[in-house]
Amino acid sequence: MQAVSDYDLIKKFLEGNESAFNELLKRYQSKIYWHARRMLGNHFDADEITQQVIIVLYKKLKTFEFKSSFYTWVFRITHNQALNYIKKMKLKSFLPIDSDSAKNLRTNEDVVKNTEDKESLERLNEILKELPVKQREVFLLRRFEELSYEEIAEITGKSVGALKANYFHAIKKITEKMNVE
Amino acid sequence: MSSKKEIILKYLSGTLTREEEKAFLNLMEKDGELKALYEQITAKLNALDLLGKEKPVDGNYFPNLLPRAKQKLETAGRSKAKFKLSPSFAFALFSILSLLFFSSLFNSSFQSKIYVEKIPASDGLTPAQAEMVNFYLENQLYSIAPIDSLYNREINLGISGANSSDLLDYYETALLNDNDLFNIIDDNEYNSIYTNLKKLKLF
Numbered sequence: 001m002q003a004v005s006d007y008d009l010i011k012k013f014l015e016g017n018e019s020a021f022n023e024l025l026k027r028y029q030s031k032i033y034w035h036a037r038r039m040l041g042n043h044f045d046a047d048e049i050t051q052q053v054i055i056v057l058y059k060k061l062k063t064f065e066f067k068s069s070f071y072t073w074v075f076r077i078t079h080n081q082a083l084n085y086i087k088k089m090k091l092k093s094f095l096p097i098d099s100d101s102a103k104n105l106r107t108n109e110d111v112v113k114n115t116e117d118k119e120s121l122e123r124l125n126e127i128l129k130e131l132p133v134k135q136r137e138v139f140l141l142r143r144f145e146e147l148s149y150e151e152i153a154e155i156t157g158k159s160v161g162a163l164k165a166n167y168f169h170a171i172k173k174i175t176e177k178m179n180v181e
Numbered sequence: 182m183s184s185k186k187e188i189i190l191k192y193l194s195g196t197l198t199r200e201e202e203k204a205f206l207n208l209m210e211k212d213g214e215l216k217a218l219y220e221q222i223t224a225k226l227n228a229l230d231l232l233g234k235e236k237p238v239d240g241n242y243f244p245n246l247l248p249r250a251k252q253k254l255e256t257a258g259r260s261k262a263k264f265k266l267s268p269s270f271a272f273a274l275f276s277i278l279s280l281l282f283f284s285s286l287f288n289s290s291f292q293s294k295i296y297v298e299k300i301p302a303s304d305g306l307t308p309a310q311a312e313m314v315n316f317y318l319e320n321q322l323y324s325i326a327p328i329d330s331l332y333n334r335e336i337n338l339g340i341s342g343a344n345s346s347d348l349l350d351y352y353e354t355a356l357l358n359d360n361d362l363f364n365i366i367d368d369n370e371y372n373s374i375y376t377n378l379k380k381l382k383l384f
Contacts, residue, residue, distance in 0.1 A: 022247060029246055034235050054250035117236040124232040143230055149195065168194035171226065175190070178225045 006070040014062055021061070025054060028074050031145070035075070038140050039082045039133075041125035043110045045089070052081050068154060075145070075155045079137065086133055127177050135170035138163050185212075189219050193226075 006027070012020035032053050037046035056077050064073060112118050128136050137156065141147045149160045156163070191197050192205050209216045 025247055026243075029243055030235065033243075033246075038233050050246060051250045051253055054247060055254050058250070058254065111238040111242040112236045113239060114237065120232045120234075121236065124229065127229065127232075140233075143226070144233055164194050164196045168190055168196055171193060171222075172190050174229065175186070175222055175225060178229070 007066055010061060010064060010066075010070065021058065024070075025057070028071075029054070032074065032078050035078055035140060035145065036082055037121070038124065038128065038144060039136060040085070041121075041129060043112065045085065047111075049078070049081050049085055052085075053078050056081065072147075072151055072154050075141070075147075079155050082137075083133065127174055130177060131170055131173055134158075135166045135173070138166045139170040139174070142167060185215050185218055186222070189215070189222055193222070 004023070006024065009020045009024045013024065029050065033046055033050045036049040036053075037043065040046050040049065053074070057074065060077075064070070110118065112121065128139070131139065134156075138152055138158075141152045141155065142149075147155075149163050152158075152163050153160050158166075188197075188205060192202060197205060209219060
């Protein structure tokens with residue numbers, strides 16, 4: 001049996017079928033979460049972004065124009081939410097409003113339970129945190145989501161040339177960090 | 182960074198032209214060192230992919246995401262609703278704000294009136310200037326007269342010009358407000374202020 005397409009599910013949801021949204025979310029929630037997690041480097045912040053993206057999707061799905069793929073639309077929302085969140089975090093880091101309990105939550109709470117998996121993610125974060133946000137984003141979308149530059153350009157609104165340059169600098173820094181000479 | 186590494190990274194990032202790509206692949210077949218470095222770099226990047234691969238998570242996490250997001254949405258909606266003004270409260274607030282606005286307008290007109298009336302309108306003015314000042318006075322057009330906007334700045338300049346430096350200091354350090362200032366300065370100082378205003382061609 002052929003699976004129902006994203007477009008059909010969106011249409012059903014817009015006709016009032018709530019379970020269509022659940023189905024749609026099941027397809028993408030893991031991708032949203034893992035992209036956010038790789039961008040932010042911890043579960044706490046990734047969870048915040050994922051929930052925010054779900055809320056935006058729920059509220060804005062009626063504005064979806066069936067021109068682009070739903071996949072890139074979801075990533076565009078995730079991209080915007082992550083960037084806004086990072087901006088807020090940067091602001092918070094300058095102001096004494098980030099409570100200790102929030103910091104503890106950021107480091108302690110995790111849905112990944114396996115120690116080895118946690119260590120892998122920490123190692124990845126150690127390497128990626130050196131990258132500027134734009135470079136990190138294009139690197140993640142290319143390596144982990146296996147998106148083309150054209151698709152990434154659609155998500156980020158940047159030119160393909162700029163994205164290639166970002167990716168070049170990202171892998172240059174990463175290989176330096178990983179001691180490849 | 183070595184030139185070999187740079188060309189590998191350019192190849193991997195897709196910044197080489199088609200011709201350059203072909204040349205690079207040909208070169209790699211001949212240059213063992215280049216090939217070894219290429220393999221080392223791709224192996225490191227592949228290892229990084231493994232580090233960031235999706236991991237198994239707590240079984241309740243994803244099924245609970247949507248209910249949690251919906252709850253968050255409802256909570257946000259409720260807190261928005263909390264701040265919604267009831268019509269009667271909005272009306273009361275509007276009335277108070279209107280009252281405050283009109284009283285401030287009256288005060289400002291009143292102050293302008295004092296200021297304008299204390300200036301000897303006919304003294305040393307050209308007929309056109311006198312006519313303008315009289316027009317404002319007679320028609321009580323204090324609010325549209327070019328007095329209010331100039332009031333604070335020009336009164337300062339006027340006092341400076343009249344060498345009333347003590348008064349100016351008090352005024353600038355906010356020990357005196359505009360009304361106090363008017364009550365303190367005498368007619369001669371008003372004349373000085375007025376002279377300075379004339380110099381500034383405000384009248």
